[in-house]
Amino acid sequence: MSSKIIIGQYVPSNSVIHRLDPRVKLVTVFLFVIFVFFANNTLSYGWLSVFAITSALLTKINLKYIIRGLTPIWFLVIFTFLLHLFVTHEGQILFQIFGLPIYSGALIQGGAISLRFFLLILMTSLMTLTTTPIEITDAIELLLHPLKKIKFPVHELALMMSISLRFIPTLMQETEKISKAQASRGVDFKTGPLKERIQAVVPLLIPLFVGAFKRAEELAMAMEARGYQGGEGRTKLRELSIRRLDWSAMLVFLVVIIGLFLFRQ
Amino acid sequence: MSTSQIEFHRVSFRYSDDQPWVLDDVSFTINKDEWVAIIGHNGSGKSTMAKLMNGLLMPDKGDIIVDGIKVTQKSIWEVRQKVGMVFQNPDNQFVGTTVRDDVAFGLENRGIKREQMLRRIEESLKAVRMSDYLLHEPHRLSGGQKQRVAIAGVLAIAPDVMILDEATSMLDPKGRKEILHTINEVKQLNKLNLITITHDLNEIIATDRVIVMNRGQVWLETTPRELFSDEQKLLEIGLDVPFVAKLANQLKDLAIEIKPQPLNQKELLDALWTLYFNK
Numbered sequence: 001m002s003s004k005i006i007i008g009q010y011v012p013s014n015s016v017i018h019r020l021d022p023r024v025k026l027v028t029v030f031l032f033v034i035f036v037f038f039a040n041n042t043l044s045y046g047w048l049s050v051f052a053i054t055s056a057l058l059t060k061i062n063l064k065y066i067i068r069g070l071t072p073i074w075f076l077v078i079f080t081f082l083l084h085l086f087v088t089h090e091g092q093i094l095f096q097i098f099g100l101p102i103y104s105g106a107l108i109q110g111g112a113i114s115l116r117f118f119l120l121i122l123m124t125s126l127m128t129l130t131t132t133p134i135e136i137t138d139a140i141e142l143l144l145h146p147l148k149k150i151k152f153p154v155h156e157l158a159l160m161m162s163i164s165l166r167f168i169p170t171l172m173q174e175t176e177k178i179s180k181a182q183a184s185r186g187v188d189f190k191t192g193p194l195k196e197r198i199q200a201v202v203p204l205l206i207p208l209f210v211g212a213f214k215r216a217e218e219l220a221m222a223m224e225a226r227g228y229q230g231g232e233g234r235t236k237l238r239e240l241s242i243r244r245l246d247w248s249a250m251l252v253f254l255v256v257i258i259g260l261f262l263f264r265q
Numbered sequence: 266m267s268t269s270q271i272e273f274h275r276v277s278f279r280y281s282d283d284q285p286w287v288l289d290d291v292s293f294t295i296n297k298d299e300w301v302a303i304i305g306h307n308g309s310g311k312s313t314m315a316k317l318m319n320g321l322l323m324p325d326k327g328d329i330i331v332d333g334i335k336v337t338q339k340s341i342w343e344v345r346q347k348v349g350m351v352f353q354n355p356d357n358q359f360v361g362t363t364v365r366d367d368v369a370f371g372l373e374n375r376g377i378k379r380e381q382m383l384r385r386i387e388e389s390l391k392a393v394r395m396s397d398y399l400l401h402e403p404h405r406l407s408g409g410q411k412q413r414v415a416i417a418g419v420l421a422i423a424p425d426v427m428i429l430d431e432a433t434s435m436l437d438p439k440g441r442k443e444i445l446h447t448i449n450e451v452k453q454l455n456k457l458n459l460i461t462i463t464h465d466l467n468e469i470i471a472t473d474r475v476i477v478m479n480r481g482q483v484w485l486e487t488t489p490r491e492l493f494s495d496e497q498k499l500l501e502i503g504l505d506v507p508f509v510a511k512l513a514n515q516l517k518d519l520a521i522e523i524k525p526q527p528l529n530q531k532e533l534l535d536a537l538w539t540l541y542f543n544k
Contacts, residue, residue: 134362166362169404215357222358225321225350226418227374229342235376237369237383 009069009125010132015060016245018130022139024246028253029127035257036116043263045115051256052119052126059130066122066129073121077114084110137161138238155231163219171212178207269330270426270458271295271318276327278313287313289481290327297425300452300459302469302489305478306503311462314478315430318460319348332425346375349419353431355411359403364395364414367403371422389420392454393447409440413447420451426458427451433468441465466493467507470528477502494526509533 012018017025032048039045056066090105128136141158148154179189182203189200271294278288288310295301305311316322317329320341329336331344349371352358361367365386372382390396393413403411412432419427429448433441449471452459461468469475469489477485477492479502485492492499493510506514509530513523521540527533 134366162362163360166359166403169402170356173404215354218352218354218357219360221316221321222350222352223360223370225319225345225352226360226371227342227345227422228370229374233376234373235378235382236373237366237379237386239379 009128011059011061011065011129013060013130015058015130017055017059017126019245020130020249021240021242021246022131022135023143023240024242024249025127025131026136026139026143028249029123031253031257032123033120035260036119038260038264039112039116041263041265044260045112047256047259047263048119049115052122055126056122059126061129066125069125069129070118070121073117077117080117081110081114084113133165134162134238135240137165138240142240155234159231167215170215171208174211175204175208178211179204268296269294270297270299270332271460272328272330273314273317274328274330276317276324276329278310278317278322278324278326286481288317288324291481291483292327293476293483293486295458295460298456298458299474300461300472302461302463302472302475303478304463304466304469304475304504305484306464309478309502310481311478312430315350315428315460315462318426318428319350320344346422347424348426348428349422349424350428350430351412351415351419351432353434355408355415355435356403358415359411361403363400363402364390364406365399367414368418368421371418375422385421385423386417389417390414392420392451393417407440408436409443412436412440412444416444416447416451420455424457426460428460428462430462431464432461433463433465464504466499466504466510470507477504489528490526493528 032052036048039048056063059066085102085106086100088106088109089101089103090109091103093101094104094107095102131139137158140161141154144152144154144157183189187200187203189197189204191197192200273291273293276288276291277286279286291310291314303311303314313322317324317336318331320336320338323336323338332347334340334343334347336344359367360370368386368389369382372385377385387396390399393416395410395413395417398406398410398414406414415432416427433444436444445468448459448461451457452471459472461472463469469492472489475485475487475489475492476483477487477499484502485498493506494514496506496511496514499506509527509532513527513533513536516523523533523536523540527536
């Protein structure tokens with residue numbers, strides 16, 4: 001049971017995208033999110049779509065899996081589309097639904113916004129699908145490193161993130177244990193009116209919190225005993241290095257951006 | 266060079282001013298290369314002693330000297346370089362997201378270079394026979410395996426002293442056996458002071474010396490052999506002797522004297538054979 005716990009939605013593989021430095025992926029996705037808003041015609045949207053779909057194919061993850069991962073946001077994409085469809089009043093009236101006129105501009109606007117939304121979500125989920133949480137943590141620590149100059153606690157933030165990641169499975173196991181223990185004492189989590197079910201969670205949460213605080217205290221003691229004294233003078237085992245593959249990826253992305261500005265109106 | 270590794274000079278400690286003394290005027294010496302067990306029932310102050318030895322707590326009265334250095338707020342980092350510690354709860358001392366990252370934690374704290382780190386991680390995991398689990402996450406390991414990783418984490422920083430603070434008390438019998446085996450192996454391969462803190466007398470069999478704590482004071486300093494022969498005395502402070510010792514003591518009551526006091530099954534069996542042939 002416990003070995004099946006997977007944090008986030010990382011899918012292990014050895015694809016080109018998986019092997020990219022997490023910093024490169026993080027920055028690329030961040031810039032993509034910004035540049036998506038510069039697309040304003042069919043050609044520029046098409047250009048960005050080609051880039052996003054090619055990246056998705058390069059991950060070698062089953063496309064069905066990626067699409068299924070996006071299911072919760074299909075609703076939002078469609079909702080956005082419909083909203084624009086009925087609210088925008090531009091161009092010609094094409095036809096009417098239930099007496100509501102549908103304009104040609106609305107169709108284009110709705111399509112563009114939904115596509116933009118879809119591309120955003122696709123790129124960010126490609127990032128989490130191909131990068132382990134701990135890699136993301138390392139990337140954030142290194143990218144935020146310059147902020148140390150203004151006393152921003154970069155190392156502490158990264159350590160907090162990695163410790164949370166390490167304790168997620170532990171706390172999940174504990175939750176399961178406590179809920180079984182409480183169920184054996186007659187607490188009913190699954191049936192009854194909503195109000196009662198919410199109340200039933202209280203005897204689950206309190207022991208969990210008490211346990212977490214106790215763990216935190218013991219962990220702090222163990223860390224101190226092992227010589228932890230903050231980020232100063234610390235070395236790191238996990239190393240990130242920008243290799244040729246990363247340079248090429250950055251170059252490709254640069255071409256994509258230049259293309260975007262050539263194609264947009 | 267002196268032969269003493271850890272010295273307690275009239276140490277007293279309490280957690281706050283309005284609470285009773287946890288340790289009351291405790292003095293003892295632990296010599297280099299010695300394997301010492303500190304035993305006592307719950308609340309006898311034995312775990313507090315461990316935390317005092319590497320500066321996690323500071324004594325209210327008296328001095329603690331570790332390898333010639335007095336433990337003070339200033340010297341704690343130097344002391345922690347010499348004293349490594351394995352705690353009771355296998356989960357709450359696992360800092361890294363994988364076995365490799367966890368063993369590295371202590372090395373990272375000391376600013377050791379990466380190449381050297383990788384070598385030391387490999388060596389110390391080999392010593393506890395966990396090399397095959399290098400990239401495993403903690404939730405995929407058993408309690409015993411996690412404690413072995415904790416031992417590897419201590420070995421990696423090459424301390425002079427390793428304190429095992431009830432390191433087996435949260436494990437199942439299999440895990441406990443695993444850890445005792447690992448400790449014995451590690452002790453044979455490394456020049457290391459071991460301090461075992463426990464209330465399970467099965468764990469003190471291989472030690473050189475035993476310090477028995479009761480109500481915050483040193484109640485007895487002796488060898489495991491002598492300790493086991495005096496079952497009555499141990500029962501007084503709420504400790505139970507292992508089965509072999511119990512059997513030998515009851516045989517003694519039947520006027521079947523077994524000398525010396527057997528520590529394990531083999532010794533008892535040999536003694537019984539000898540007895541049988543000499544009859």
